[in-house]
Amino acid sequence: MTAGNGTVQWLHDRYADMRRIRRFEDITYTLFRRGTLDGTAHMAAGQEAVAVGARAALGADDYVFSTYRCHHHVIAAGAPMDRCFAELLQRRTGLCGGKGGSMHLTSVEHGVMGSYAIVGSQLPIACGAAWSAHIRGTGGVAVAFFGDGATNIGAFHEALNLAAVWRLPAVFVCENNLYAEFTAIATSINVEHPAYDRAPAYGMPAAIVDGNDVEAVHEAVATAVGRARDGDGPTLLEAKTYRRYGHSRIDPADYRPDEEEETWFARDPLTVTRRRLDELGVEASRVDETDERVGREVDEALETAMQAPEPEVGDAFADVYAEGGAGWRS
Amino acid sequence: MAELSYRYAVAEGLAREMRRDPAVVVLGEDVAAAGGVWKTTQGLLDEFGPERVWDTPISEQAIVGAAIGAAMTGLRPIAEIMYADFLGVCWDQIANQAAKLRYMTAGQLTVPLVIRTIHGGGVAKGAQHSQSPENWALAVPGLRVACPSTPADVVGLLAGAVRADDPVVVFEHKGLLGSKGEVPDDEHVLELGRAAVRRRGTDLTIVALSATVRLALEAAAELEGQDVSAEVIDLRTLVPLDAGCVLESFKRTSRLLIVEENPRQGGWGAQIAALVAEEAFWYLDAPITRVAGESVPLPAARGLENAVLPSADQVTETALKLART
Numbered sequence: 001m002t003a004g005n006g007t008v009q010w011l012h013d014r015y016a017d018m019r020r021i022r023r024f025e026d027i028t029y030t031l032f033r034r035g036t037l038d039g040t041a042h043m044a045a046g047q048e049a050v051a052v053g054a055r056a057a058l059g060a061d062d063y064v065f066s067t068y069r070c071h072h073h074v075i076a077a078g079a080p081m082d083r084c085f086a087e088l089l090q091r092r093t094g095l096c097g098g099k100g101g102s103m104h105l106t107s108v109e110h111g112v113m114g115s116y117a118i119v120g121s122q123l124p125i126a127c128g129a130a131w132s133a134h135i136r137g138t139g140g141v142a143v144a145f146f147g148d149g150a151t152n153i154g155a156f157h158e159a160l161n162l163a164a165v166w167r168l169p170a171v172f173v174c175e176n177n178l179y180a181e182f183t184a185i186a187t188s189i190n191v192e193h194p195a196y197d198r199a200p201a202y203g204m205p206a207a208i209v210d211g212n213d214v215e216a217v218h219e220a221v222a223t224a225v226g227r228a229r230d231g232d233g234p235t236l237l238e239a240k241t242y243r244r245y246g247h248s249r250i251d252p253a254d255y256r257p258d259e260e261e262e263t264w265f266a267r268d269p270l271t272v273t274r275r276r277l278d279e280l281g282v283e284a285s286r287v288d289e290t291d292e293r294v295g296r297e298v299d300e301a302l303e304t305a306m307q308a309p310e311p312e313v314g315d316a317f318a319d320v321y322a323e324g325g326a327g328w329r330s
Numbered sequence: 331m332a333e334l335s336y337r338y339a340v341a342e343g344l345a346r347e348m349r350r351d352p353a354v355v356v357l358g359e360d361v362a363a364a365g366g367v368w369k370t371t372q373g374l375l376d377e378f379g380p381e382r383v384w385d386t387p388i389s390e391q392a393i394v395g396a397a398i399g400a401a402m403t404g405l406r407p408i409a410e411i412m413y414a415d416f417l418g419v420c421w422d423q424i425a426n427q428a429a430k431l432r433y434m435t436a437g438q439l440t441v442p443l444v445i446r447t448i449h450g451g452g453v454a455k456g457a458q459h460s461q462s463p464e465n466w467a468l469a470v471p472g473l474r475v476a477c478p479s480t481p482a483d484v485v486g487l488l489a490g491a492v493r494a495d496d497p498v499v500v501f502e503h504k505g506l507l508g509s510k511g512e513v514p515d516d517e518h519v520l521e522l523g524r525a526a527v528r529r530r531g532t533d534l535t536i537v538a539l540s541a542t543v544r545l546a547l548e549a550a551a552e553l554e555g556q557d558v559s560a561e562v563i564d565l566r567t568l569v570p571l572d573a574g575c576v577l578e579s580f581k582r583t584s585r586l587l588i589v590e591e592n593p594r595q596g597g598w599g600a601q602i603a604a605l606v607a608e609e610a611f612w613y614l615d616a617p618i619t620r621v622a623g624e625s626v627p628l629p630a631a632r633g634l635e636n637a638v639l640p641s642a643d644q645v646t647e648t649a650l651k652l653a654r655t
């Protein structure tokens with residue numbers, strides 16, 4: 001039957017999680033178009049199944065490390081959506097008080113240990129969290145998400161090698177959406193699979209997974225997490241997926257061929273899961289109800305965030321150092 | 331009090347913190363069985379075992395990154411970067427990650443991390459193994475920077491650094507490794523941000539750091555014979571900067587000489603000069619003067635290297651001129 005805890009309800013819940021993220025990202029895109037959002041935003045619409053499937057395999061002692069394309073991971077982890085919106089909207093109630101912004105959504109209480117905007121930088125840090133979980137004996141596992149483009153940066157290779165030789169309880173999940181900004185990954189690697197094909201160099205087990213199938217992602221991550229918890233070391237997963245929007249902001253992604261988009265959009269994770277729910281006998285009307293319920297939740301979260309106050313100027317001087325302030329001289 | 335070498339004081343300081351707090355772990359290249367290429371981690375593996383002392387691959391980004399990840403999840407890692415020059419290889423992890431994570435997450439993440447590295451020239455090793463890049467670290471809000479000049483300070487500042495909840499970059503100096511000094515037997519912790527007045531004087535204030543403290547003290551002894559009384563301040567840490575100590579001394583002497591090994595171009599002495607110019611300008615009796623490393627990559631040949639690094643003679647001469655201005 002289904003992965004997860006084996007019930008139809010489990011899958012329906014994962015569908016709701018993905019729908020929540022999709023709604024969040026659609027609104028984010030619209031706000032950007034309208035000029036309501038400042039700065040930048042990297043929508044993860046289309047990649048929801050990776051975040052939701054992976055998250056469902058994690059427990060309270062596990063850690064998630066994300067990239068600037070982080071909204072899906074933070075929402076999947078259960079961070080309040082009004083506080084996610086508030087961070088994008090530069091409000092004081094944002095997850096990071098408005099000081100992180102769209103690229104740095106973090107919710108330590110939900111296990112999301114930061115979103116990192118220097119490509120690949122989170123991989124070594126995730127190794128450290130895994131190392132620490134090992135030393136402290138918590139049984140925790142660190143999961144690092146990264147893009148296909150990140151497999152060409154040194155930090156990726158250093159981290160994978162370290163994790164392998166130290167047998168760290170870590171899982172590396174590449175969200176291969178085929179592009180790094182405006183460049184097809186195929187043009188910047190000399191292997192077919194940017195992550196999977198590199199794993200042998202580190203002696204690390206690896207797998208390719210359908211990143212648009214939440215059950216498949218869940219199963220693959222659960223297996224990898226289990227291996228990590230058992231002390232059998234790290235795993236590299238390459239999830240094949242595709243983004244609905246461009247790289248960031250209002251990038252129209254003109255560099256992507258039409259046929260490619262059509263093929264992938266037909267395999268949208270929400271479509272895939274809806275079809276699966278249908279096969280499992282869930283009536284379409286019930287899934288529609290989920291869409292509506294989740295849609296309302298997200299709209300309300302936006303409403304709440306819009307009402308929130310802006311940061312106070314003093315906040316700019318808080319939290320540079322542990323004593324709370326910005327005191328570089330004594 | 332026991333007399334220890336600076337080199338041994340590092341191992342001793344690390345061991346003391348590791349005995350005190352089981353969350354303290356050490357990682358770096360050749361730090362375990364080999365005891366470090368500088369022999370500054372000697373004995374740690376034997377005493378604390380392989381779960382506390384970890385040899386790493388030659389992967390500076392992974393070393394610092396792993397230390398950051400461990401620091402944010404409950405450990406107090408001490409990472410060794412073999413030469414300060416190699417900070418360039420992991421500068422992203424230091425300047426973009428460790429320094430900024432607390433701020434970017436509004437205090438959700440705390441990174442109580444120590445990065446130990448060794449700086450300093452005078453070893454004829456050329457441009458990639460001789461730099462004093464403490465000014466790089468000084469330029470990054472969120473980092474703390476410590477540069478011990480004596481064995482006692484090594485122990486005290488390491489303790490202060492390990493116990494601080496911020497990322498601290500500790501620069502040990504190659505030229506000081508063999509130097510000796512008394513180290514208190516009991517717990518010895520120096521709060522970061524407290525300079526030490528190494529010698530009292532009335533005619534001018536010499537501000538120094540790390541190995542230049544020795545140059546300043548040699549010069550001050552020489553100057554005494556010429557009836558010039560120099561006060562010597564050892565900053566100990568660049569961040570937090572003990573501005574109060576510098577300003578207090580300077581306001582008494584009205585003459586300021588800064589002795590720094592890093593390049594004059596953007597060196598930390600420029601920060602001290604700015605501080606005094608901004609906050610004590612009316613006390614100046616003569617222009618602020620700097621003896622600094624020249625703004626060139628460090629050459630390997632001894633003769634050339636000596637010509638571009640500060641020396642005690644240069645400090646003496648400059649101080650004499652300054653005192654007579």
Ligand SMILES: Cc1ncc(C[n+]2csc(CCOP(=O)(O)OP(=O)(O)O)c2C)c(N)n1
Pocket residue numbers: 069117118119146147148149150151175177179180181247
């Ligand atoms: C070190 C570094 N180099 C370049 C960039 C600029 N940049 C931001 S995202 C990106 C593309 C990354 O692509 P990929 O890893 O596939 O992730 P995706 O955006 O597709 O999720 C680039 C080049 C950066 N942020 N950091």
Ligand SMILES: [Mg+2]
Pocket residue numbers: 147148149175176177178179180181
């Ligand atoms: Mg990509």
